Amino acid sequence: MRTQVIVVGAGPTGLMLAHELTLAGISVVVLEKQRERGTQSRAGGLQPRTAEVLDLRGLLDPLLDGAQPHDPVGGHFAMLPVELDCRPWNTRHPHPVRLPQARLEAHLERLLTSRGVPVLRGHAVSDVEQDEHGVRAGNIHGSYLVACDGAHSTVRSLLGVDFPGRAGRMSAVAADLTLASVSEAVPTTRGHFSRYPRTAGGFFSILHPLDDGLYRMLFGKLSGDGPGREAPVTAGEVGEALRAVYGPKTELAELRAASRFSDAARQVGRYRENRVLFAGDAAHIHMPIGGQGVNLGVQDAVNLGWKLAATVHGWAPAGLLDSYHDERHPVAARVLRHTRAQEVLMNPALDEDAGAVRDLMTELLRLPGTNAHVSGMMSGLDLRYPGLGPRLIDYRLTTEDGPVRASDLMHTGQGLLLSLDGKERRPGSHCDRVRHVTAETDEDTQGADALLVRPDGYVAWSSTDAEPLERALARWFG
Numbered sequence: 209m210r211t212q213v214i215v216v217g218a219g220p221t222g223l224m225l226a227h228e229l230t231l232a233g234i235s236v237v238v239l240e241k242q243r244e245r246g247t248q249s250r251a252g253g254l255q256p257r258t259a260e261v262l263d264l265r266g267l268l269d270p271l272l273d274g275a276q277p278h279d280p281v282g283g284h285f286a287m288l289p290v291e292l293d294c295r296p297w298n299t300r301h302p303h304p305v306r307l308p309q310a311r312l313e314a315h316l317e318r319l320l321t322s323r324g325v326p327v328l329r330g331h332a333v334s335d336v337e338q339d340e341h342g343v344r345a346g347n348i349h350g351s352y353l354v355a356c357d358g359a360h361s362t363v364r365s366l367l368g369v370d371f372p373g374r375a376g377r378m379s380a381v382a383a384d385l386t387l388a389s390v391s392e393a394v395p396t397t398r399g400h401f402s403r404y405p406r407t408a409g410g411f412f413s414i415l416h417p418l419d420d421g422l423y424r425m426l427f428g429k430l431s432g433d434g435p436g437r438e439a440p441v442t443a444g445e446v447g448e449a450l451r452a453v454y455g456p457k458t459e460l461a462e463l464r465a466a467s468r469f470s471d472a473a474r475q476v477g478r479y480r481e482n483r484v485l486f487a488g489d490a491a492h493i494h495m496p497i498g499g500q501g502v503n504l505g506v507q508d509a510v511n512l513g514w515k516l517a518a519t520v521h522g523w524a525p526a527g528l529l530d531s532y533h534d535e536r537h538p539v540a541a542r543v544l545r546h547t548r549a550q551e552v553l554m555n556p557a558l559d560e561d562a563g564a565v566r567d568l569m570t571e572l573l574r575l576p577g578t579n580a581h582v583s584g585m586m587s588g589l590d591l592r593y594p595g596l597g598p599r600l601i602d603y604r605l606t607t608e609d610g611p612v613r614a615s616d617l618m619h620t621g622q623g624l625l626l627s628l629d630g631k632e633r634r635p636g637s638h639c640d641r642v643r644h645v646t647a648e649t650d651e652d653t654q655g656a657d658a659l660l661v662r663p664d665g666y667v668a669w670s671s672t673d674a675e676p677l678e679r680a681l682a683r684w685f686g
C-alpha cells in the first residue's frame with residue numbers, strides 16, 4: 209500500500225495531524241495498535257490556545273455541541289489557590305475548556321473516516337525503514353512518516369533515537385471510579401484545583417468529581433514507591449488509598465478505568481530524522497500537571513501539518529520543514545521546565561521548605577502582572593515563535609459576505625492575507641496557498657491595515673513591518 213504520509217498513533221496528536229494533512233490535500237494512512245479506543249480520558253479539558261486552534265479549523269463548536277464550553281474551575285499553577293486569569297490575552301476562551309480527551313479523539317477519528325482517510329486499528333507498527341526516497345512501516349510505503357505513538361514510542365526505539373532527560377521518581381495512578389459512600393472529606397462539587405490535593409496515611413491524592421457520578425482520582429505513595437508501570441491497577445489498591453486519605457467511610461463502588469503514570473521528563477533532541485518526524489508524547493513527556501500534554505500535541509500537529517504538506521507538494525521554501533523542530537522544540541522544553549517547577553512546589557516530600565516557596569508564589573500570583581505572565585504560559589496564549597508576530601486575534605470582522613470571526617477565514621487550512629483598509633492586495637502566484645480577504649473591523653488591530661497569517665494562526669507579516677509583503681510571502685509560501 210502507498211500513501212504520501214504515514215501517521216503512527218491515533219491519539220490526539222496523530223489524529224489532528226492527519227486532519228491537517230488531509231485538509232492540505234495529502235494522502236494519509238493512520239496506523240493504530242489498539243483495536244478499540246480506550247475508555248479512559250486522560251485529559252479532561254483543553255487550554256485556551258488549543259481551543260483557539262480548534263476554532264481555526266471549525267472543530268470546537270461541533271465538539272462542544274451545547275456542552276458547557278468553559279470550565280468554571282479555571283486554570284492553575286502548581287495547584288496554588290489563585291485562579292489564572294487569561295483575560296489580558298484578548299481571547300474568546302479566557303478559561304480552560306471542559307472537553308474530555310476521548311471526545312476530541314472520537315470526533316477527529318469520525319471526521320477522518322467520513323472523509324475516506326484510513327485509520328487502521330489493530331495495526332501495531334513493529335518495523336520502520338527509511339532511505340532517501342521514502343519510508344516503510346510494515347507493508348505501507350510513504351514519502352514521510354510521523355511518529356505520534358506516545359510516550360513509549362516504538363518508532364523512536366526502532367530508529368534508535370535517544371530520549372534524554374530525567375527518569376521518573378515516582379509512580380502514581382490515574383483512576384476513574386464511582387463511590388459507594390463518601391466522607392465529608394470528598395469534594396462533591398467542582399471547584400478550583402487547589403481544593404483537591406490531600407495527603408494522609410502515607411498517600412497523596414487528588415480526587416475530584418467529573419460528570420454523571422464519576423470521579424477522577426490521582427494518587428500515589430508519598431515515599432515514591434509503587435508497583436512497576438506495567439502492573440495492572442487493582443480495585444484493592446484504589447480502595448486502600450481511598451480509605452487512607454478520605455477515611456473508612458469512603459468506599460469504592462466501581463473502578464471504571466485506571467492507568468499508571470510517572471513524573472519522568474524527557475525530550476528527543478531532534479524532531480526530525482530525515483523522513484521521520486516526532487510529535488506529541490513521542491517527542492516529549494512530563495508529569496501531567498496543569499493540563500499541557502494534549503495541548504502540546506495538537507499544536508505540534510498544527511505547526512507541522514502545513515509544512516509537511518508543502519514539502520510533499522514540492523513548493524516548500526528551503527528550511528520550512530526544519531522550522532518545525534526550531535519552533536516547537538523550545539515550546540515543549542519550556543513546558544518540561546515549568547512542570548518540574550510545579551512538581552517541586554506541590555510535593556512537600558521533595559523539600560521541607562516547599563511550603564514557604566508555595567506561600568511566596570501564591571503572593572506573586574495575586575499580582576496582576578505575574579498572573580498574566582503565568583496564565584499566558586499555561587494557556588499557550590503567550591506563545592511567539594522567533595521572527596514571527598503574535599497569534600491572530602479572533603477579531604469580529606465584516607466581509608462582503610457578512611459578519612465573520614477571523615478564525616472562520618482559516619477553516620480551509622490555507623494562509624490568510626487579510627486587508628483591513630479596503631485595499632486589494634493580491635497574494636500573486638500564491639493564491640492557492642494564501643486566501644485573500646478584505647474586511648472591516650471595529651476592534652483594535654494595533655495599527656495594522658493588513659496581516660499575513662500562516663495556516664497555524666501566527667502572523668507572518670503585518671503592514672506595520674518594514675519588510676515588503678512579497679518577501680514574507682516567499683519566505684513562508686514559496
Ligand SMILES: Cc1cc2nc3c(=O)[nH]c(=O)nc-3n(C[C@H](O)[C@H](O)[C@H](O)COP(=O)(O)OP(=O)(O)OC[C@H]3O[C@@H](n4cnc5c(N)ncnc54)[C@H](O)[C@@H]3O)c2cc1C
Nearest residue numbers: 217219220221241250251333357358382488489499501502
Ligand atoms: C493521568 C494523566 C492525566 C493527564 N491529564 C492531562 C490533562 O488534563 N491535559 C492535557 O493536556 N494532557 C493530559 N495528559 C497528557 C495527555 O494525555 C497526553 O499528553 C496525550 O495523550 C498525548 O497525545 P499523543 O497523541 O501524543 O499520544 P497518545 O495519546 O499516547 O497516543 C499515542 C497512540 O499511539 C498508539 N501506539 C503506540 N505504539 C504504537 C505502535 N507501535 N503502532 C501503532 N500505534 C501505536 C497508542 O495506542 C496511542 O493510541 C494526562 C496524562 C496522564 C497520564
